[in-house]
Amino acid sequence: AGGDRERTxxxxxxxxxxxxxxxxxxxxxxxxxxHYLNMGGFQADDKRIVRxxxxxxxxxMSDIIDDxxxxxxARTHMQTTNIPGxxxxxxxxxxxxxxxxxxxxxxxxxxVRKMDYSQ
Amino acid sequence: xDKVETVxxxxxxxxxxxxxxxxxxxxxxxxxxxxSHQCLETLTQMLQALIVEIGNSAHNFxxxxxxxxxxxxxxxxxxxxxxxxxxxxxxYMRSEKHAPIPLPPQQTQQRQ
Numbered sequence: 001a002g003g004d005r006e007r008t009x010x011x012x013x014x015x016x017x018x019x020x021x022x023x024x025x026x027x028x029x030x031x032x033x034x035h036y037l038n039m040g041g042f043q044a045d046d047k048r049i050v051r052x053x054x055x056x057x058x059x060x061m062s063d064i065i066d067d068x069x070x071x072x073x074a075r076t077h078m079q080t081t082n083i084p085g086x087x088x089x090x091x092x093x094x095x096x097x098x099x100x101x102x103x104x105x106x107x108x109x110x111x112v113r114k115m116d117y118s119q
Numbered sequence: 120x121d122k123v124e125t126v127x128x129x130x131x132x133x134x135x136x137x138x139x140x141x142x143x144x145x146x147x148x149x150x151x152x153x154x155s156h157q158c159l160e161t162l163t164q165m166l167q168a169l170i171v172e173i174g175n176s177a178h179n180f181x182x183x184x185x186x187x188x189x190x191x192x193x194x195x196x197x198x199x200x201x202x203x204x205x206x207x208x209x210x211y212m213r214s215e216k217h218a219p220i221p222l223p224p225q226q227t228q229q230r231q
Binding site for chain 1 (some may be wrong): 123124126134136137138141142144145146149150151152153154157158159162165166167169170171172173174175176177178187188189190191198203205207208211213215217219220222
Protein backbone atom coordinates (compact mmCIF):
# COMPACT_ATOMS: atom_id res chain seq x y z
CA ALA A 1 0.00 0.00 0.00
CA GLY A 2 2.91 2.30 0.85
CA GLY A 3 4.44 1.76 -2.56
CA ASP A 4 1.14 2.61 -4.24
CA ARG A 5 0.91 5.89 -2.41
CA GLU A 6 4.42 6.81 -3.44
CA ARG A 7 3.55 6.14 -7.03
CA THR A 8 0.52 8.41 -7.00
CA UNK A 9 2.44 11.46 -5.81
CA UNK A 10 4.21 12.39 -9.09
CA UNK A 11 1.20 11.28 -11.12
CA UNK A 12 -1.12 13.66 -9.31
CA UNK A 13 1.45 16.38 -9.78
CA UNK A 14 1.53 15.70 -13.50
CA UNK A 15 -2.25 15.79 -13.68
CA UNK A 16 -2.18 19.16 -11.89
CA UNK A 17 0.26 20.37 -14.48
CA UNK A 18 -1.85 19.00 -17.30
CA UNK A 19 -4.92 20.85 -16.05
CA UNK A 20 -2.91 24.09 -16.06
CA UNK A 21 -2.07 23.52 -19.71
CA UNK A 22 -5.72 24.01 -20.53
CA UNK A 23 -5.46 27.79 -20.25
CA UNK A 24 -1.81 28.32 -21.17
CA UNK A 25 -0.99 28.95 -24.79
CA UNK A 26 2.59 28.06 -25.72
CA UNK A 27 4.58 30.09 -28.21
CA UNK A 28 4.29 27.35 -30.81
CA UNK A 29 0.75 27.35 -32.21
CA UNK A 30 -1.14 24.10 -31.61
CA UNK A 31 -1.75 23.56 -35.32
CA UNK A 32 1.96 23.82 -36.10
CA UNK A 33 2.97 21.44 -33.31
CA UNK A 34 0.25 18.98 -34.34
CA HIS A 35 1.44 19.08 -37.96
CA TYR A 36 5.02 18.24 -37.07
CA LEU A 37 3.90 15.59 -34.59
CA ASN A 38 1.88 14.01 -37.38
CA MET A 39 5.10 13.84 -39.39
CA GLY A 40 6.46 11.60 -36.65
CA GLY A 41 3.36 9.43 -36.72
CA PHE A 42 1.84 10.98 -33.62
CA GLN A 43 -1.87 11.78 -33.57
CA ALA A 44 -3.56 13.01 -30.41
CA ASP A 45 -7.07 14.29 -29.84
CA ASP A 46 -6.19 15.87 -26.52
CA LYS A 47 -4.97 19.43 -27.03
CA ARG A 48 -3.12 19.31 -23.71
CA ILE A 49 -0.77 16.56 -24.86
CA VAL A 50 0.24 18.66 -27.87
CA ARG A 51 0.77 21.65 -25.60
CA UNK A 52 2.93 19.61 -23.23
CA UNK A 53 5.22 18.75 -26.14
CA UNK A 54 5.16 22.37 -27.36
CA UNK A 55 6.27 23.66 -23.98
CA UNK A 56 8.97 21.00 -23.68
CA UNK A 57 10.34 21.92 -27.12
CA UNK A 58 10.06 25.65 -26.38
CA UNK A 59 11.97 25.30 -23.13
CA UNK A 60 14.68 23.22 -24.78
CA MET A 61 15.25 25.83 -27.48
CA SER A 62 15.02 28.64 -24.95
CA ASP A 63 17.77 27.03 -22.85
CA ILE A 64 20.00 26.66 -25.90
CA ILE A 65 19.50 30.30 -26.91
CA ASP A 66 20.24 31.35 -23.33
CA ASP A 67 23.50 29.39 -23.34
CA UNK A 68 24.49 30.79 -26.73
CA UNK A 69 23.90 34.33 -25.49
CA UNK A 70 26.00 33.65 -22.42
CA UNK A 71 28.80 32.56 -24.73
CA UNK A 72 28.29 35.68 -26.81
CA UNK A 73 28.38 37.95 -23.75
CA ALA A 74 31.50 36.26 -22.41
CA ARG A 75 33.22 36.58 -25.77
CA THR A 76 32.36 40.25 -26.31
CA HIS A 77 33.38 41.01 -22.74
CA MET A 78 36.74 39.35 -23.33
CA GLN A 79 37.22 41.39 -26.49
CA THR A 80 36.33 44.72 -24.93
CA THR A 81 38.64 44.19 -21.97
CA ASN A 82 41.50 43.45 -24.32
CA ILE A 83 40.89 46.38 -26.61
CA PRO A 84 41.48 49.74 -24.86
CA GLY A 85 38.66 51.97 -26.18
CA UNK A 86 35.99 49.33 -26.35
CA UNK A 87 33.89 50.49 -23.45
CA UNK A 88 30.87 51.18 -25.62
CA UNK A 89 29.88 47.55 -25.63
CA UNK A 90 27.22 48.03 -22.97
CA UNK A 91 24.68 49.58 -25.26
CA UNK A 92 25.48 47.24 -28.09
CA UNK A 93 22.77 44.88 -29.23
CA UNK A 94 23.61 41.23 -28.95
CA UNK A 95 23.93 39.40 -32.19
CA UNK A 96 23.67 35.65 -32.18
CA UNK A 97 26.09 34.00 -34.58
CA UNK A 98 27.17 30.46 -35.28
CA UNK A 99 30.40 31.26 -33.50
CA UNK A 100 28.45 31.41 -30.22
CA UNK A 101 25.84 28.81 -31.07
CA UNK A 102 28.42 26.17 -31.86
CA UNK A 103 29.99 25.92 -28.36
CA UNK A 104 26.53 26.16 -26.75
CA UNK A 105 25.28 23.22 -28.81
CA UNK A 106 28.49 21.31 -28.12
CA UNK A 107 27.55 21.42 -24.42
CA UNK A 108 24.32 19.64 -25.35
CA UNK A 109 26.25 17.02 -27.31
CA UNK A 110 25.14 18.38 -30.68
CA UNK A 111 27.86 18.78 -33.24
CA VAL A 112 27.20 21.57 -35.72
CA ARG A 113 29.74 21.94 -38.45
CA LYS A 114 29.76 24.18 -41.44
CA MET A 115 30.62 22.44 -44.63
CA ASP A 116 33.89 23.56 -46.15
CA TYR A 117 32.23 24.69 -49.32
CA SER A 118 29.38 26.65 -47.72
CA GLN A 119 29.60 30.42 -47.43
CA UNK B 120 20.84 54.29 -38.27
CA ASP B 121 21.92 51.57 -40.61
CA LYS B 122 19.34 50.13 -42.85
CA VAL B 123 17.75 46.93 -41.66
CA GLU B 124 17.72 44.36 -44.36
CA THR B 125 14.38 42.70 -44.79
CA VAL B 126 14.57 38.96 -44.78
CA UNK B 127 12.36 37.36 -47.32
CA UNK B 128 11.58 33.69 -47.22
CA UNK B 129 9.90 33.02 -50.50
CA UNK B 130 9.20 29.35 -50.99
CA UNK B 131 9.07 28.00 -47.45
CA UNK B 132 5.93 26.33 -46.19
CA UNK B 133 3.74 28.16 -43.71
CA UNK B 134 4.45 25.82 -40.80
CA UNK B 135 8.17 26.31 -41.17
CA UNK B 136 7.74 30.07 -41.33
CA UNK B 137 5.80 29.99 -38.05
CA UNK B 138 8.60 27.98 -36.41
CA UNK B 139 10.96 30.67 -37.68
CA UNK B 140 8.79 33.24 -35.94
CA UNK B 141 8.81 31.21 -32.72
CA UNK B 142 12.61 31.09 -32.66
CA UNK B 143 12.82 34.80 -33.47
CA UNK B 144 10.43 35.63 -30.65
CA UNK B 145 12.40 33.47 -28.20
CA UNK B 146 15.63 35.23 -29.20
CA UNK B 147 14.04 38.67 -28.83
CA UNK B 148 12.81 37.76 -25.36
CA UNK B 149 16.30 36.63 -24.38
CA UNK B 150 17.78 39.91 -25.53
CA UNK B 151 19.31 38.99 -28.86
CA UNK B 152 18.18 41.72 -31.21
CA UNK B 153 19.96 40.27 -34.19
CA UNK B 154 20.98 36.85 -35.38
CA SER B 155 22.77 35.52 -38.39
CA HIS B 156 20.65 33.83 -41.01
CA GLN B 157 22.53 30.58 -40.58
CA CYS B 158 22.00 30.64 -36.83
CA LEU B 159 18.26 31.25 -37.15
CA GLU B 160 17.96 28.51 -39.71
CA THR B 161 19.90 26.03 -37.56
CA LEU B 162 17.67 26.68 -34.55
CA THR B 163 14.51 26.42 -36.68
CA GLN B 164 15.65 23.10 -38.08
CA MET B 165 16.47 21.90 -34.58
CA LEU B 166 13.03 22.85 -33.27
CA GLN B 167 11.33 21.09 -36.17
CA ALA B 168 13.43 17.96 -35.72
CA LEU B 169 12.84 17.99 -31.96
CA ILE B 170 9.04 18.10 -32.29
CA VAL B 171 9.04 15.35 -34.94
CA GLU B 172 11.33 13.23 -32.82
CA ILE B 173 9.27 13.63 -29.63
CA GLY B 174 6.19 12.68 -31.66
CA ASN B 175 7.89 9.65 -33.13
CA SER B 176 9.23 8.50 -29.79
CA ALA B 177 5.88 8.98 -28.01
CA HIS B 178 4.14 7.13 -30.82
CA ASN B 179 6.56 4.22 -30.48
CA PHE B 180 6.02 4.02 -26.71
CA UNK B 181 2.29 4.07 -27.34
CA UNK B 182 2.40 1.23 -29.83
CA UNK B 183 4.71 -0.72 -27.57
CA UNK B 184 1.96 -0.87 -24.98
CA UNK B 185 -0.60 -1.95 -27.57
CA UNK B 186 -2.51 1.29 -27.99
CA UNK B 187 -3.04 3.61 -30.93
CA UNK B 188 -3.97 6.82 -29.12
CA UNK B 189 -1.02 8.28 -27.20
CA UNK B 190 -1.47 9.22 -23.55
CA UNK B 191 0.33 11.64 -21.26
CA UNK B 192 2.37 8.71 -19.95
CA UNK B 193 3.73 7.95 -23.41
CA UNK B 194 4.74 11.57 -23.93
CA UNK B 195 6.39 11.80 -20.52
CA UNK B 196 8.28 8.56 -21.20
CA UNK B 197 9.44 9.98 -24.53
CA UNK B 198 10.56 13.24 -22.90
CA UNK B 199 12.42 11.41 -20.11
CA UNK B 200 14.04 9.13 -22.67
CA UNK B 201 15.32 12.21 -24.53
CA UNK B 202 16.70 13.73 -21.35
CA UNK B 203 14.11 16.51 -21.00
CA UNK B 204 12.97 16.89 -17.40
CA UNK B 205 9.22 17.33 -16.96
CA UNK B 206 9.46 18.77 -13.46
CA UNK B 207 11.33 21.80 -14.82
CA UNK B 208 8.51 22.63 -17.24
CA UNK B 209 6.16 23.84 -14.51
CA UNK B 210 8.48 26.60 -13.19
CA TYR B 211 9.33 27.54 -16.78
CA MET B 212 5.65 27.91 -17.62
CA ARG B 213 5.12 30.18 -14.61
CA SER B 214 8.14 32.38 -15.26
CA GLU B 215 7.80 32.90 -18.99
CA LYS B 216 4.77 34.71 -20.25
CA HIS B 217 4.73 35.02 -24.00
CA ALA B 218 2.20 36.54 -26.28
CA PRO B 219 1.16 33.63 -28.49
CA ILE B 220 1.97 33.88 -32.17
CA PRO B 221 -1.20 34.36 -34.18
CA LEU B 222 -1.91 31.96 -36.99
CA PRO B 223 -1.88 33.48 -40.47
CA PRO B 224 -5.28 34.20 -41.98
CA GLN B 225 -6.68 31.11 -43.59
CA GLN B 226 -7.59 31.08 -47.20
CA THR B 227 -11.17 30.08 -47.62
CA GLN B 228 -11.55 27.32 -50.08
CA GLN B 229 -14.55 27.64 -52.30
CA ARG B 230 -16.71 24.59 -52.43
CA GLN B 231 -17.73 23.31 -55.75
